[in-house]
Amino acid sequence: xxxxxxxxxxxxxxxxxxxxxxxxxxxxxxxxxxxxxxxxxxxxxxxxxxxxxxxxxxxxxxxxxxxxxxxxxxxxxxxxxxxxxxxxxxxxxxxxxxxxxxxxxxxxxxxxxxxxxxxxxxxxxxxxxxxxxxxxxxxxxxxxxxxxxxxxxxxxxxx
Amino acid sequence: xxxxxxxxxxxxxxxxxxxxxxxxxxxxxxxxxxxxxxxxxxxxxxxxxxxxxxxxxxxxxxxxxxxxxxxxxxxxxxxxxxxxxxxxxxxxxxxxxxxxxxxxxxxxxxxxxxxxxxxxxxxxxxxxxxxxxxxxxxxxxxxxxxxxxxxxxxxxxxxxxxxxxxxxxxxxxxxxxxxxxxxxxxxxxxxxxxxxxxxxxxxxxxxxxxxxxxxxxxxxxxxxxxxxxxxxxxxxxxxxxxxxxxxxxxxxxxxxxxxxxxxxxxxxxxxxxxxxxxxxxxxxxxxxxxxxxxxxxxxxxxxxxxxxxxxxxxxxxxxxxxxxxxxxxxxxxxxxxxxxxxxxxxxxxxxxxxxxxxxxxxxxxxxxxxxxxxxxxxxxxxxxxxxxxxxxxxxxxxxxxxxxxxxxxxxxxxxxxxxxxxxxxxxxxxxxxxx
Amino acid sequence: xxxxxxxxxxxxxxxxxxxxxxxxxxxxxxxxxxxxxxxxxxxxxxxxxxxxxxxxxxxxxxxxxxxxxxxxxxxxxxxxxxxxxxxxxxxxxxxxxxxxxxxxxxxxxxxxxxxxxxxxxxxxxxxxxxxxxxxxxxxxxxxxxxxxxxxxxxxxxxxxxxxxxxxxxxxxxxxxxxxxxxxxxxxxxxxxxxxxxxxxxxxxxxxxxxxxxxxxxxxxxxxxxxxxxxxxxxxxxxxxxxxxxxxxxxxxxxxxxxxxxxxxxxxxxxxxxxxxxxxxxxxxxxxxxxxxxxxxxxxxxxxxxxxxxxxxxxxxxxxxxxxxxxxx
Numbered sequence: 001x002x003x004x005x006x007x008x009x010x011x012x013x014x015x016x017x018x019x020x021x022x023x024x025x026x027x028x029x030x031x032x033x034x035x036x037x038x039x040x041x042x043x044x045x046x047x048x049x050x051x052x053x054x055x056x057x058x059x060x061x062x063x064x065x066x067x068x069x070x071x072x073x074x075x076x077x078x079x080x081x082x083x084x085x086x087x088x089x090x091x092x093x094x095x096x097x098x099x100x101x102x103x104x105x106x107x108x109x110x111x112x113x114x115x116x117x118x119x120x121x122x123x124x125x126x127x128x129x130x131x132x133x134x135x136x137x138x139x140x141x142x143x144x145x146x147x148x149x150x151x152x153x154x155x156x157x158x159x
Numbered sequence: 160x161x162x163x164x165x166x167x168x169x170x171x172x173x174x175x176x177x178x179x180x181x182x183x184x185x186x187x188x189x190x191x192x193x194x195x196x197x198x199x200x201x202x203x204x205x206x207x208x209x210x211x212x213x214x215x216x217x218x219x220x221x222x223x224x225x226x227x228x229x230x231x232x233x234x235x236x237x238x239x240x241x242x243x244x245x246x247x248x249x250x251x252x253x254x255x256x257x258x259x260x261x262x263x264x265x266x267x268x269x270x271x272x273x274x275x276x277x278x279x280x281x282x283x284x285x286x287x288x289x290x291x292x293x294x295x296x297x298x299x300x301x302x303x304x305x306x307x308x309x310x311x312x313x314x315x316x317x318x319x320x321x322x323x324x325x326x327x328x329x330x331x332x333x334x335x336x337x338x339x340x341x342x343x344x345x346x347x348x349x350x351x352x353x354x355x356x357x358x359x360x361x362x363x364x365x366x367x368x369x370x371x372x373x374x375x376x377x378x379x380x381x382x383x384x385x386x387x388x389x390x391x392x393x394x395x396x397x398x399x400x401x402x403x404x405x406x407x408x409x410x411x412x413x414x415x416x417x418x419x420x421x422x423x424x425x426x427x428x429x430x431x432x433x434x435x436x437x438x439x440x441x442x443x444x445x446x447x448x449x450x451x452x453x454x455x456x457x458x459x460x461x462x463x464x465x466x467x468x469x470x471x472x473x474x475x476x477x478x479x480x481x482x483x484x485x486x487x488x489x490x491x492x493x494x495x496x497x498x499x500x501x502x503x504x505x506x507x508x509x510x511x512x513x514x515x516x517x518x519x520x521x522x523x524x525x526x527x528x529x530x531x532x533x534x535x536x537x538x539x540x541x542x543x544x545x546x547x548x549x550x551x552x553x554x555x556x557x558x559x560x561x562x563x564x565x566x567x568x569x570x571x572x573x574x575x576x577x578x579x580x581x582x583x584x585x586x587x588x589x590x591x592x593x594x
Numbered sequence: 595x596x597x598x599x600x601x602x603x604x605x606x607x608x609x610x611x612x613x614x615x616x617x618x619x620x621x622x623x624x625x626x627x628x629x630x631x632x633x634x635x636x637x638x639x640x641x642x643x644x645x646x647x648x649x650x651x652x653x654x655x656x657x658x659x660x661x662x663x664x665x666x667x668x669x670x671x672x673x674x675x676x677x678x679x680x681x682x683x684x685x686x687x688x689x690x691x692x693x694x695x696x697x698x699x700x701x702x703x704x705x706x707x708x709x710x711x712x713x714x715x716x717x718x719x720x721x722x723x724x725x726x727x728x729x730x731x732x733x734x735x736x737x738x739x740x741x742x743x744x745x746x747x748x749x750x751x752x753x754x755x756x757x758x759x760x761x762x763x764x765x766x767x768x769x770x771x772x773x774x775x776x777x778x779x780x781x782x783x784x785x786x787x788x789x790x791x792x793x794x795x796x797x798x799x800x801x802x803x804x805x806x807x808x809x810x811x812x813x814x815x816x817x818x819x820x821x822x823x824x825x826x827x828x829x830x831x832x833x834x835x836x837x838x839x840x841x842x843x844x845x846x847x848x849x850x851x852x853x854x855x856x857x858x859x860x861x862x863x864x865x866x867x868x869x870x871x872x873x874x875x876x877x878x879x880x881x882x883x884x885x886x887x888x889x890x891x892x893x894x895x896x897x898x899x900x901x902x903x904x905x906x907x908x909x910x911x912x913x914x915x916x917x918x919x920x921x922x
Contacts, residue, residue: 369677
């Protein structure tokens with residue numbers, strides 16, 4: 001038995017049929033062609049599936065799709081505005097904060113949520129804020145550099 | 160030499176794709192009509208499959224096909240020969256695949272798997288490589304639990320005269336090192352998509368780190384020529400040596416051929432942790448003879464590698480471990496023995512540093528222990544013994560582009576460490592302290 | 595009580611499959627407008643081989659990296675690479691890329707020689723143009739030459755010579771080049787809980803020639819943290835040798851997070867190899883080897899007891915402090 005799910009995805013209204021047992025991750029990847037959130041563990045441990053629910057980072061792999069009815073979901077696909085890269089995307093690229101790229105979408109979305117709440121984070125703030133996103137390739141050093149730099153750029157733009 | 164592009168801090172070629180989420184991994188491949196695959200895994204550590212009854216499974220609504228060992232044209236694969244079965248009848252580890260299904264979705268596939276009835280005659284297995292080496296241990300494989308390197312159950316390297324070296328030494332230092340096993344933990348798990356094409360060809364989207372290394376064994380399993388099998392790989396969500404063995408491509412290939420439909424098998428994180436290849440465990444015994452002036456004059460090493468249930472490239476692993484386990488140091492009298500032992504566990508295989516990583520751990524802790532034993536600075540003992548250009552390794556290889564001294568000097572400078580005076584002036588060009 | 599400790603470790607790592615015989619190939623196509631296709635067999639597992647190969651091809655052909663299109667790992671459409679393992683790709687596939695680019699460049703020079711009225715051996719390619727060495731004013735665009743020719747294709751193959759160990763003596767000419775490394779680790783151990791804070795890792799490696807220093811740093815940093823996990827928190831067989839209580843989730847198998855990492859400092863030393871492209875050596879694996887014993891030794895140094903196993907978990911530290919572990 002499937003149910004109608006209406007929500008906003010990357011700024012656009014969406015209406016689809018989903019099973020009550022389907023996770024938001026599966027619905028995004030299989031029905032909405034939103035491939036950036038990844039299935040790294042499916043138990044909410046690795047963060048590769050991180051998307052924003054009304055601006056808050058959530059694990060889409062342990063979020064039942066029907067629970068986001070009427071809410072707003074943002075994935076990496078919705079980060080760039082008007083074809084321009086978000087400062088985080090540009091900073092990750094500039095700083096080589098990426099290797100295999102599998103953790104990158106979740107990491108950038110978690111960083112986005114961090115900077116939205118704390119526009120001028122310290123290194124310690126970033127380390128704490130991203131500790132729910134695992135990366136096996138980079139050792140995190142350049143990820144932290146990238147988020148710090150993006151934060152500074154975004155803060156400078158506002159002044 | 161100045162270059163225009165080489166040496167530059169260029170941004171990644173695939174960087175924009177990564178930061179916009181456009182990079183395509185195997186799990187992102189979706190083909191209309193694609194079926195989902197699940198495997199039936201052995202609930203026991205060791206045993207013989209007497210009977211597989213798939214009748215109830217076949218009745219699952221939404222099931223497309225079941226495969227058992229009878230469905231595999233040549234049921235063996237491996238880089239050194241067709242040793243490991245695709246689907247096992249002679250079970251060697253808990254979790255070994257016995258059958259597999261393709262169905263409309265993963266839930267249906269799991270339902271079908273749960274309906275397969277297997278009769279297994281369980282046997283006692285062996286988990287401890289030290290026990291497995293004993294003649295009375297249960298046999299993991301018919302040929303015995305020790306891999307034969309030629310006519311010996313170990314790889315051996317002898318250089319100089321070990322006993323003479325021990326006699327010259329002022330201190331003898333012995334220790335046993337035990338290294339547990341590790342998992343690659345790439346964020347992307349094993350995943351495979353197999354697509355039957357119109358002309359009898361098969362396309363496989365693979366996470367393999369080495370499609371060209373796998374195409375031969377895979378074609379061997381399928382009994383198909385390479386003209387009929389195409390691997391499309393390229394962007395792997397992390398490898399670290401965990402995708403150097405075929406994990407899923409053979410089973411998806413078989414199910415794609417049997418159903419005539421595209422199939423995808425994505426391993427769960429639990430399957431990845433428990434049943435995929437991993438860094439194997441080692442027992443390494445060191446006995447060193449060192450002089451008060453810091454020169455190591457004799458080194459005896461006995462290493463035992465836990466291979467798990469199969470062979471893969473583990474003999475090569477033992478070879479390269481023995482090649483380097485004397486450390487990046489010139490030691491005139493060396494005796495090394497490396498064993499490869501089978502146990503009833505999932506296959507141990509390559510993980511970043513394959514076998515050399517594990518030697519490095521033991522060698523370097525041992526070096527620090529030696530420094531303690533003769534009351535010497537750990538930097539000092541390394542500088543004194545470090546290879547120089549023109550030095551011969553125990554296997555006879557003469558070294559060039561040696562730079563350990565310089566790398567250590569650069570480390571000390573970066574770390575703000577004041578090196579002992581003699582270390583500051585050493586170079587890889589000559590040796591000051593003779594054995 | 596908190597106790598600090600320092601540990602150092604060194605290491606070496608040879609490039610490629612030991613015993614050689616592991617080939618790689620590359621194909622370079624120059625399209626009619628001078629755009630370059632570089633087709634390789636190698637997989638990119640995150641280390642960035644597509645990037646360094648684009649840099650090498652651009653270097654050899656005198657074009658910009660932006661003009662190079664890299665296609666890889668298709669057993670129908672591309673050439674062979676034995677695999678992305680053994681720290682071999684930058685060096686062995688890299689040598690094939692350089693060879694393929696040089697062959698294509700040779701064909702370009704043969705064609706350009708006529709219009710430049712010069713000998714092909716006096717020509718050089720740079721900034722998208724071909725000209726006589728020392729006389730850049732009289733040049734012809736690579737695109738112009740490529741546009742006048744049938745598709746220009748260069749091929750490259752590189753394979754270290756096979757060498758097996760002598761069955762009697764064990765003698766073995768196992769490799770053609772090797773890299774070196776040294777790491778310093780500083781830790782702080784809480785002697786009441788056994789928990790370890792990894793404060794600092796200073797990592798120094800010889801890359802031969804860093805084709806892309808930013809990517810080399812990536813390997814050093816990633817390897818450092820992998821070493822952290824190996825030394826301290828990861829255990830696939832916590833009740834070794836049995837498989838009891840094996841980790842089944844990433845909550846049980848603990849790889850480091852951003853909250854765990856130390857300050858990582860890196861040094862890239864360059865002692866060129868005789869056989870790698872531009873003197874490069876493979877560093878993908880050595881960077882994950884040397885940190886582990888440095889960290890393990892730092893912990894032993896902090897608590898004044900030798901622990902001869904890894905991972906060194908808080909439990910093992912507490913047992914060692916209680917004198918229940920064998921010391922020597």
